[in-house]
Amino acid sequence: MPLDSQNMLQVIKDFPKQCREALGLPAGISVSGEIKNIVVTGMGGSAIGGDLLKTCLSNTNIPVYVNRDYKVPEFVNENTLVFAVSYSGDTEETLAAFEDAQNKNAKIIGITSGGKLADECSKIIKIPSGLQPRAALGYLFFPMLGILHNTGIVRVKNDELNEMVDILKKTGEFNDAGEELAKKLKEKIPIIYASEMLGAVALRWKTQINENAKMAAFYNVFSEMNHNEIVGYKGMDRKFIAIMVRDRHDNDRVKKRMDICKEIMEVTTDVEEVQTQGNGLLARIFSTIYLGDFVSYYLALWNRVDPTPIEVIEEMKRKLAE
């Protein structure tokens, strides 16, 4: 195995532990006053945590807006709960959006391991430092969910959490399945698909493949891709590989669309299917994310790159500071 890639493997393997720990962080913390909408502002993995939160709140009547920008939306006001999420606490976009949210008198909770955000935000959930931000998704996501549970905005059942934790315990199985699937993705351009509901899971796979394996990857959702992207398959070839996240709770029409698309895609490209595990939403989301993390790790090994450092992003930060 090349370089210090063992480190990332251990961090991935420890993800279930991270989730259990993260669940305890918001104990006793809630938000008072009327909340009319929620904005999660962050970039990369922090924003994906926001997308997942939106999915988890999709059966409540509180709109969740995920903001990947230097400003928060104009509608933000004193009845908006803003989660400012930055692992380092120094993400430039998130700090600017945090300041904008302050000027708009939002209720703000920071989720960070330190940095300026920890200094400047009066209410924060402090998460452990020392990880790559993308490896801290559990810490970045579960505190938000816990606070909204404590506030009465969403009800997270213990059964649902226990189911997720029990499934994630099967680390060896995820590891092996991830290694197996990675072989099929080697030297290909993966495009990951899921339902609109699980779009953030597909996005997570894409970004993990980008960052860990240092290769191109894309994603899209059903049924939107039926209206345009599917036409592109006519001009594609077997350097692409489509990965479809299948979920037993998908809308029946979406299931049928996925079946039909698979046939269409297979004429020109390869297609693999991945099944979510469990019944509850959290189990289905995080089991699939966990598998994707292993896939991206083993793809890095196939590509003979170290999954941990992301030199390009470090280079960009240096140049941005010039």
Added chain:
Amino acid sequence: MPLDSQNMLQVIKDFPKQCREALGLPAGISVSGEIKNIVVTGMGGSAIGGDLLKTCLSNTNIPVYVNRDYKVPEFVNENTLVFAVSYSGDTEETLAAFEDAQNKNAKIIGITSGGKLADECSKIIKIPSGLQPRAALGYLFFPMLGILHNTGIVRVKNDELNEMVDILKKTGEFNDAGEELAKKLKEKIPIIYASEMLGAVALRWKTQINENAKMAAFYNVFSEMNHNEIVGYKGMDRKFIAIMVRDRHDNDRVKKRMDICKEIMEVTTDVEEVQTQGNGLLARIFSTIYLGDFVSYYLALWNRVDPTPIEVIEEMKRKLAE
């Protein structure tokens, strides 16, 4: 030139005329009662109209939610204005979401050329039929903007409209620039980038290339792509080509990020830049969309495919009906 591709070329050339016509459609139509948020429900080009509306309303305090699904969000109620947008009026997802919005007592306006939506929605803007839905973006978008102008939610200045119309008049220049750029995209995998603000423009390019040229294309936004996708360029090669939409109104940090990324990308792939035209938001958006339409048309010719029919989508509809 192959097949009946002339038809699509003429429709693209007529886009400025379509925009002028579409601006007149909502004359005298407004919405009464309190509007707390707006949902645009539609798929493909109809949903992109929603994304553009969101951009145009970004300096108002009315949240706009673009919905590409069979249901509308749970928060939809009698204070939500829902635009149900479907060119044919028979888009299955949009009809289902329309029904869901009715059950939630939303104020609904349909934008369609006919179909079930025209039959079932009591308040519609009827747009001309006979086009490919993706070629009707002007008809799908401007009626929404006009109604919101009439309702006092957004103020569209005549100067801004005139600037857009004047720029779009230069059809020959757009045609030639589109043909030129298409040459560079031939046999490549284009990835189109824009700022978060103009993300819908990049998405429109991507979908037009998918549908007209029948080839793979992807998109992403700045600065989100800096946090993951850029790392993938390390493993990419010159079968990819990045196209960056540059806008003089981009945030200065985004401009710097684009400059830095261009350098990083050019190590492994080709990069082309496209400049928005004009000062007003509408001119900048639609000048760039107009160019992209020509690019996708000429790419179809290079690929020796007919830009007009989208057999795959027709095939899918047939199989879905089985």
